[in-house]
Amino acid sequence: MSATIDDVKGKSFDYIVCGGGTAGLTVAARLSEDPAITVLLLEAGNANIGDMAILRPASYGSHFGKAAYAWDHHTVRQKSTGDTAHSWARGKGLGGSSGINFLCWIKPPAEDIDDIERLGNPGWNWKNYEKFIHRTEGFIPPPKDVQLSKGLKFDTWNLGTEGPLTLAYPYTIDDGELKVQETLINAGIPPAPRPLNGQTHGTYFAPCTYDPKTHTRSYATTAFYLPNKDRPNFTVLVAAHVRRVLPASEDDSEFTAESVEFDHGGETYTVRANKEIILSTGTLKTPQILELSGIGNPNILRNLGIPTKVALPGVGTNVQEHMIVGVSFELRDDVPFDTLDLLADPATAAKHLELHTGGTGLFTTGIIGFSFARLDQISPRAGEIIKDAEEKIAKNANSYPPGLLEQYKISLERLKNGVGQEFISFPGCNSAPNPPEKGKRYVSFYVAMNHTFSRGTIHATSKDPSVDPAFDPRYFDEEVDLQVWVEMVKFTRRLREISPLKEMTAKELNPGPDVQTDEQIVDWIKKIMSTTWHTASSCSMLPKANGGVVDPKLQVYGTKNLRIADLSVLPLHVAAHPQATVYAIAEQAADIIKGKL
Numbered sequence: 001m002s003a004t005i006d007d008v009k010g011k012s013f014d015y016i017v018c019g020g021g022t023a024g025l026t027v028a029a030r031l032s033e034d035p036a037i038t039v040l041l042l043e044a045g046n047a048n049i050g051d052m053a054i055l056r057p058a059s060y061g062s063h064f065g066k067a068a069y070a071w072d073h074h075t076v077r078q079k080s081t082g083d084t085a086h087s088w089a090r091g092k093g094l095g096g097s098s099g100i101n102f103l104c105w106i107k108p109p110a111e112d113i114d115d116i117e118r119l120g121n122p123g124w125n126w127k128n129y130e131k132f133i134h135r136t137e138g139f140i141p142p143p144k145d146v147q148l149s150k151g152l153k154f155d156t157w158n159l160g161t162e163g164p165l166t167l168a169y170p171y172t173i174d175d176g177e178l179k180v181q182e183t184l185i186n187a188g189i190p191p192a193p194r195p196l197n198g199q200t201h202g203t204y205f206a207p208c209t210y211d212p213k214t215h216t217r218s219y220a221t222t223a224f225y226l227p228n229k230d231r232p233n234f235t236v237l238v239a240a241h242v243r244r245v246l247p248a249s250e251d252d253s254e255f256t257a258e259s260v261e262f263d264h265g266g267e268t269y270t271v272r273a274n275k276e277i278i279l280s281t282g283t284l285k286t287p288q289i290l291e292l293s294g295i296g297n298p299n300i301l302r303n304l305g306i307p308t309k310v311a312l313p314g315v316g317t318n319v320q321e322h323m324i325v326g327v328s329f330e331l332r333d334d335v336p337f338d339t340l341d342l343l344a345d346p347a348t349a350a351k352h353l354e355l356h357t358g359g360t361g362l363f364t365t366g367i368i369g370f371s372f373a374r375l376d377q378i379s380p381r382a383g384e385i386i387k388d389a390e391e392k393i394a395k396n397a398n399s400y401p402p403g404l405l406e407q408y409k410i411s412l413e414r415l416k417n418g419v420g421q422e423f424i425s426f427p428g429c430n431s432a433p434n435p436p437e438k439g440k441r442y443v444s445f446y447v448a449m450n451h452t453f454s455r456g457t458i459h460a461t462s463k464d465p466s467v468d469p470a471f472d473p474r475y476f477d478e479e480v481d482l483q484v485w486v487e488m489v490k491f492t493r494r495l496r497e498i499s500p501l502k503e504m505t506a507k508e509l510n511p512g513p514d515v516q517t518d519e520q521i522v523d524w525i526k527k528i529m530s531t532t533w534h535t536a537s538s539c540s541m542l543p544k545a546n547g548g549v550v551d552p553k554l555q556v557y558g559t560k561n562l563r564i565a566d567l568s569v570l571p572l573h574v575a576a577h578p579q580a581t582v583y584a585i586a587e588q589a590a591d592i593i594k595g596k597l
């Protein structure tokens, strides 16, 4: 139930989940399936129920800078990208980032998930991943005529169909998308064998978190909050900003999590947990809450004036990013392809808003075209780049922080055989610096880096929980990231020489004619690159000696009754957009907490 402070103040609950986003709502809803258990969920943002600004698909980026929907986070200035503080927006309010994300439903290669187990985490493997994600998935295949006309085949696919999160293809799939897909296949990235069942290498159309009955976004709120909100044992308090977790005793040698301190309506409150406290505040905030609770690197805590209760140097380290740059081609005027560029005209945008109410128009499109490739499929320099990386890692092996060499060994395997190189087709102009021309239409490719070597940090800079921590991705600390990206950009630009894109496009808009040499591509990337909002691993599930923060049961080392369930626990980032992985982590977390695993 949606609560007021009087329902929470002075009360105790069996479980308290902090953060009502993707993972938090999933865990809380699953725990509250048992009517004998009481669950409280605290979310800093508002509920935003039934808000079309969230529900209307294809409204990419429209929430950024609006406090009702998004946190306006920025990185610390990055020397490697011209002293830029990059925007790191995240979803705020019930549903968290699942409420503002780009709706793409992508799963990692099976090997990337099995790597979590290889890094020391029994039970975190592809077999379990599939079991748990099928619980969330409620896939509705398109009608047979659409399958035939759009070349969609599902005979080898296995997706959950009974879960609460509705997945479907957007109502409108322009034939132009098929031509873009054909181009990628002709460029040497063949159709993916079973893209949502672990064999992701190749080209495919992915479904979205889209409800085909209402043509609206499905997300953690529609899947896990609304169907369960009337459970008397499920209490949800919004506008409740968690400050820290308090232990049962100040001098206990072990930190037994007992209560949560939070701000609501200008006052500070505490609420007790009878059993456990679960942090699901996301990669960017979970390390901050640990540090403000006295759990972290003692040197950092000392600088903040916070007494160390649990010395855990891994907190806020091992941070991994996914990044994108956009390459755009102008479409020829005579090519039929309704792209999102048309929405730049206010009258057309108003018409499509109206069309959406009837279930048609541009707001019923989606980002569906994906290709995942090995480095040697897209670059003649693959061998040279891999050799350089191997040599550098062998040379520096003794200087890495504990555990990083184990990760890098896997990353080198992935550089040879993995599919970290991703190309996403976008129906419209989404690139820089050259602006789109009025009245023209474009097709863009997001050139997306998934398996990066650079590692960043996230640490609190103040005792005040409303002050953002320092988000420092340390972009391009490892040169190999940039080398791979340059090759990906070069491959993407070559797509315009390949049919049918060749016949569809008039010219390249971005990077544009001024960017030719590798050095110029590097400069361009550094100027215009963006996060993909997939930051992970700030509280990694790893052995403690390897920089771990949680064990395979998601328990924070050195504590009792305190777990983490969100993207921060993923130890080595995966070649996929992460929302499916977050739901899978949360489903598995719920079974662990229930004692079923």
Ligand SMILES: Cc1cc2nc3c(=O)[nH]c(=O)nc-3n(C[C@H](O)[C@H](O)[C@H](O)COP(=O)(O)OP(=O)(O)OC[C@H]3O[C@@H](n4cnc5c(N)ncnc54)[C@H](O)[C@@H]3O)c2cc1C
Binding pocket: 018, 019, 020, 021, 022, 023, 024, 042, 043, 044, 045, 089, 090, 091, 092, 093, 094, 095, 096, 097, 098, 100, 101, 102, 103, 104, 105, 106, 240, 241, 242, 243, 280, 281, 282, 283, 285, 532, 533, 534, 566, 567, 568, 576, 577, 578, 579, 580, 582
């Ligand atoms: C713009 C954007 C586009 C994306 N596009 C895609 C996509 O198309 N496909 C895909 O797979 N993934 C996408 N992602 C990534 C994906 O949505 C996220 O990785 C995933 O939702 C993260 O889940 P989470 O539970 O870890 O965190 P979140 O869902 O972000 O949840 C964290 C929650 O904690 C709350 N919170 C934070 N601090 C506090 C506090 N102190 N007290 C109380 N509550 C707090 C937040 O308000 C939020 O509700 C996108 C993300 C963004 C931001």
